[in-house]
Amino acid sequence: MKSVQHSLSIGLSLSLVLLMVLLLWLGSTLVRRLSEDLIASRLVDDAETLVAAFDSTGLPAPELSRRLHNPIYERPYSGRYYLLRLADGSELRSRSLWDETLKLPVVDTGGTHRQRIAGPAGQSLLLLAKNYQKQGQRFTLAIAEDLTPVQQDVAFFQLVFGVVSVAVLLVIVVVQRLIVRRSFRQLDLVREDIQRLERGEIDELSQHVPSEVLPLVRELNRLLQLLGNRVERSRNALGNLSHALKGPLNLIVQQLDSEALNDQPDFRRRMGEQADRIHQLMERELRRARLTGAATPGRRFDAAKEVSNLFDVVRKMHSDKPLDLQCDIPQESVLPFDREDMLELMGNLLDNAAKWAGSTVRCSILSGETVSLSVEDDGPGCSRQKLDLLSQRGVRLDESKAGHGLGLAIACDIVGLYEGEIHFEHSSDLGGLAVRVTFPRLSIAPAA
């Protein structure tokens, strides 16, 4: 998954590294250039002095007057050198060159040649060379200075700049991360809101968020409301449809029960079966259509409270026998499931258990990584083959008890809608049927 914070850090680091490399290169170049220009200007001065010291008048060979001579050109390998080459090839060299020589470049007449060359004792020299004419003599004067101190200064500058740059880069990246994290902390509120929404604790997201995400939050809230309204409208419409269909169906059932048909038992039975079938199909499809499933937000099922309500209902509906309804549900067990869906599921399972139970029905809900619920009874139970058949579509195992099968089929539909699993087993504790349901826990990953 893309992390905005990671992308910002990488982007900022790369930009800063690029900027610092550029500054380092620019700084080094400027320092080197300024230093070299300074050296060159000194060399020009020295060259002028040497030319002034050139004297060939009345001498067997030209020489340089000692009077104008800088002592640094006398000290061997001092880093300051000159070489004067006459037109006949004879040379005047500074003592500082000792046994070495300077390689003279070809110099254009009138121009000053400037270049870097390798000098004695491994030195790197900046060399200036120019052609002169004095006292009838033509000569080329090359004068050079060691660049090593300049190069050392540049290297030192680069080292200091590099160290300071890396430190500044680290500080900026850390500060940026802190700023980004601080800014994103406001987004944590949205994330917490979404988690609360998922747990069904709120119906819409809070709008106290940074302006950058406010449009997103508003749009989400609008969609949530739209979804909620649609579910509500659809449920109402289905309720109305069910009501409208059951009226006429009820009249048909009533007609079939009337004494007028006492002499037509076959007709009554066949029509009764068809009416029953229509009722079953209608009931199942309409109830399925009413289910919302895991996609709806803002869901909340307070298991302990609602199961207690269902126990009251089941007790009253099965008042013909004393029922011991046992409940093992933690008080704080609030599940992120739609209330109507869960009431339909638990209602059907408890009603079926109560229908078959001798006297005891036990219901438990465990909520952890997954949500497991079970409903057991102490009734006659089912054989292995029947247990396998039970979860199939609309299978009705015993015609002797009204509605049996439909409730369990609807329960299977609900479990399927929530991507859970339902198993029908023999209850080892109570001896009857045990229905066990497992749901994956619906949750949003916690903040990193």
Next chain:
Amino acid sequence: MRLLLIEDDVEFAKRLAADLRRSGFAVDLTDNGVDGEFLGDEGLHDVVVLDLGLPQRPGLEVLRNWRARGNDVPVIVLTARDAWYERVEGFQAGADDYLGKPFHVEELVARLRALVHRRKGFVGQHLQLGDLRLDQDRREVQLGSAVHALTATEFKLLHYFMLHPGTVLSKARLVEHVYDEGFDRDSNLIEVYIRRLRDKLGQQRIQTRRGQGYVLVDDSH
């Protein structure tokens, strides 16, 4: 036993009322919530069959209003809206039982009887008081080994007596609970039916309290 049926589907309600009368109930019928609530508050009815989708005032509101006023008449909710969340809502509003449409009249009758009997502390559909046993399906009374068939009114009367053993019941009260509104209520007729019941059950079973009414006694001990 007098029953109030509040149902807005008139055709269905008339048929149901006729079926219930055949099963021994005196039935009053109304098709809206406001009248239904008013009739239910009169205290004449032993049980109410209430539809939820009523005009003028929804059935659940009628039920809540009764319970809020302390009217604890037994109520069976009869509705096409029978999803579990609606049942929970119905029971929380104060319903005693809930029957989804479509249904068979025998089932409703069985539930009505069970409900009324449960309220009076009896178990099951049939009433037993000492050696006196009322078979409601066959409309017979069994006294020891002797079995007597009962007419519709005799049955209603004895049923009401058996639901209130040891209680002095005035002629007016007996009339109210045995006949519905449309019936010609002549309280003198009650005496005739009491006499007939005494012929079948023995003279001491239903005793006269002069100036007060009649009382059914359990003399099996």
